[in-house]
Amino acid sequence: MGFALTTEQFDAFLAGLARDYDIYAPKRLAGKGAFSGTDLIAYAPVQSLAEIVFDRKTFYSPKEILLPISQTLFYFTEEAYREPQQQQRPVIIFLRPCDVHAVKRLDQIYLHNGDQADPYYRERREKVKFFVMECTEGFDSCFCVSMGTNRTGEYAVFLRLEADRVLCDARPEFTPALAAYGREAPFTPAFIEQNKISVKTPEKIAPAVYGHPLWSEYDSRCIACGRCNVCCPTCTCFTMQDIFYEDNPRCGERRRVWAGCMIDGFTDLAGGHSFRNKYGERMRFKALHKVYDFKKRFGDHMCVGCGRCDDVCPEYISFSRIINRLAEVSDDE
Amino acid sequence: MDVNTKKIIKNAWRVTKERGVTCLRIRVPGGHLEVKYLDLLKEIAEKYGNGTVHLTTRQGFEIPGIQMNKIDEINQMLAPVIQGLEMELGVPVTDETAGYPAAGTRNVAACIGNRVCPFANFDTTKLAGKVEALIYPNDFHVKIAISGCPNDCIKGHLHDIGVMGMVEPVYNQQRCIGCQACVKNCRQVSTGALSFVNYKVRRDPLRCTGCGECVLKCPAAAWTRGKQSYRLVIMGRTGKKNPRLARPFLEWADETVVLQVIKNMYAYIDRHIDRSLPKEHVGYIVDRTGYPVFREEALAGVTLNPEARVAAWMDWSGYRYERTSNMV
Incomplete structure (x- = not known):
């Protein structure tokens, strides 16, 4: 059902929601950019419409709300262990259609990959409502249309920001609240239909692609900083850290912490072995996971075409170009 | 020909090796200027000079080959440059058509700073402008240079005062993925102030120079920028007696x-x-009075911000040319 709210009405609506929900949205964090004098656009708690950044893409994705970067799984002493108290409040996330699809990829890995759902992820995921921000222009690096992630119907509320009002399409759960603050108005969500960049994903990967010279370019261009992993809304890898408290090493905790396949140490094994020591090999591994083997296993490509990896790469490596090159050489082989 | 050389030198004109010919020194505080001023400098060089300019080590221009009898005429022409590059910064100039009011205190130089450079911790040109407004015009021969970070690309270590931008890195361990990019980089390019303990990063505040490298290297914004402040190094110099590098006087000091x-x-x-x-450099004055006197007077009436630290003693390095006994 459609609603129109003035800015003030929308803020009152948000204030009402804040009683029951933690509300996260893209926000400008002043002075928190890596370079001095720059801001960071990232997910953070918001209280009003004015705080929500609509005209920029976030540097980091909303994945960190569902999957904390560093999460304690349990505490242990000599004879016992216990999980931390989960006191997660319900959460509303403002996000774009591509990021909704990205959360579906997280779901695939953490909820539907084998018999056992991940209880820590499920605990948070069940409490999340999507408020989808209409996105009809996109940004320079986006290729959601090619990845089929430009549209979504999975939202609690869909919003379009206009000069002095917000138009919403709400699922029944939120219609009473919106009706209380705004007035009914017809509204049909719109989606982006064309990006500046389009990609062609490979249908079949010939074994020769594995050793193709295309990857060796990244041996020297890539610095293995892992920004592409950290900023990716669909990278799901983590590592385990067992901490023994310094004051009393008989107690400690087990954490799980994000890991990235581009970063040194990702493949370290007992005995000092590791794989994919060349950065080009890591790039190949990542690319094939994002646009080949994930689909083979689960039916959709992992990559949702948000383009964040392009935006954040300090070496100006474009992942959409990698996808297109991969498709080219796959066709050739 | 009658020329008051003392007067023209204070007016930023040189006595050159060629009789009757002078050279004009243009100040560019912070080393950054709008290109519109170049038109005037070009006109002076073509019309009165020899058609060339020299880019000085202090980021100014020298326009050579000018007849001394044209000084007054060119001083008149300079008004827009003195207005735009000095008076607009707050430099008190009583008559902008009379040329530069002093030349002893040299142009305040600055690296390109955070208008361009990713490593810079602040806008160096902007601070150079504030310093210029504070100390110019002045006849004392003082050299000041400002760098955006402890790389000190402008070489403040060879100046009476070198200012370097520092930033307090703020660590959010919840955001740390333990990649150690900051730890490895700090060891390689900075002071090794970071260590990795229990999969998280520990910073030794006594070793940290506030260079900001950890913030730049962090892929997850676990390190972000906190308070910006400055390191002040003092009494570096070249010269014919006792060249030496400056030593830190203050660190984590705020702008005030x-x-x-x-x-x-x-x-x-x-x-x-x-x-x-005829003139005495401040460094040689400090050699005479001793550092404790300098410290006391430099800090007179100054309320240090709580984070600021002051050098307890000073052991300038350097050498004396006349004592270089290894020249056999």
Whole structure:
């Protein structure tokens, strides 16, 4: 059902929601950019419409709300262990259609990959409502249309920001609240239909692609900083850290912490072995996971075409170009 | 030909090796200027000079080959440059058509700073403008340079005062993925102030120089920028007697402190300078009075911000040319 709210009405609506929900949205964090004098656009708690950044893409994705970067799984002493108290409040996330699809990829890995759902992820995921921000222009690096992630119907509320009002399409759960603050108005969500960049994903990967010279370019261009992993809304890898408290090493905790396949140490094994020591090999591994083997296993490509990896790469490596090159050489082989 | 050389030198004109010919020195505080000023400099060089300009080590211009009898005429022409590059910064100039009001205190130089450079911790040109407004015009021969980070690309270590931008890195361990990019990089390019303990990063605040490298290297914004402040190194110099690198006087000092100390240094010079000499560099004055006197007077009336630290003693390095006994 459609609603129109003035800015003030929308803020009152948000204030009402804040009683029951933690509300996260893209926000400008002043002075928190890596370079001095720059801001960071990232997910953070918001209280009003004015705080929500609509005209920029976030540097980091909303994945960190569902999957904390560093999460304690349990505490242990000599004879016992216990999980931390989960006191997660319900959460509303403002996000774009591509990021909704990205959360579906997280779901695939953490909820539907084998018999056992991940209880820590499920605990948070069940409490999340999507408020989808209409996105009809996109940004320079986006290729959601090619990845089929430009549209979504999975939202609690869909919003379009206009000069002095917000138009919403709400699922029944939120219609009473919106009706209380705004007035009914017809509204049909719109989606982006064309990006500046389009990609062609490979249908079949010939074994020769594995050793193709295309990857060796990244041996020297890539610095293995892992920004592409950290900023990716669909990278799901983590590592385990067992901490023994310094004051009393008989107690400690087990954490799980994000890991990235581009970063040194990702493949370290007992005995000092590791794989994919060349950065080009890591790039190949990542690319094939994002646009080949994930689909083979689960039916959709992992990559949702948000383009964040392009935006954040300090070496100006474009992942959409990698996808297109991969498709080219796959066709050739 | 009658020329008051003392007067023209203070007016930023040189006595050159060629009789009757002078050279004009243009100040560019912070080393950054709008290109519109270049038109005027070009016109002076073509019409009155020899059609060339020299880019000085202090980021100014020298326009050579000018006849001394054209000084007044060119001073008139310079008004827009003095207005735009000095008066607009707050430099008190009583007559902008009379050329530069002083030449002793040299142009305040700056690296390109955070208008361009990813490593810079602040806008160096902007601070250079504030310093210029504070100390110019002044006849004391003082050199000040400002760098955006401890790389010190402008080489403040060879200046009476070198200012370097520092930033306090703020660590959010919840955001740390333990990649150690910051730890490895700090060890390689900075001071090794970071260590990895229990999969998280520990920073030794006594070793940290506030260079900001950890913030730049962090892929997850676990390190972000906290308070911006400054390191002040003092009494570096070249020269024919005793070249030496500057030594840290203050660190983690805020802008107010830096500006007050620079102002106080001029009062210190005024009090202790040997007026029997044509000129005396501040570094040689400090050699005479000793560091404790300098420290006391440079900090007089200054309220240090709580994070600021002051050098307890000073052991300038350097050498004396006349004592280089290894020249056999």
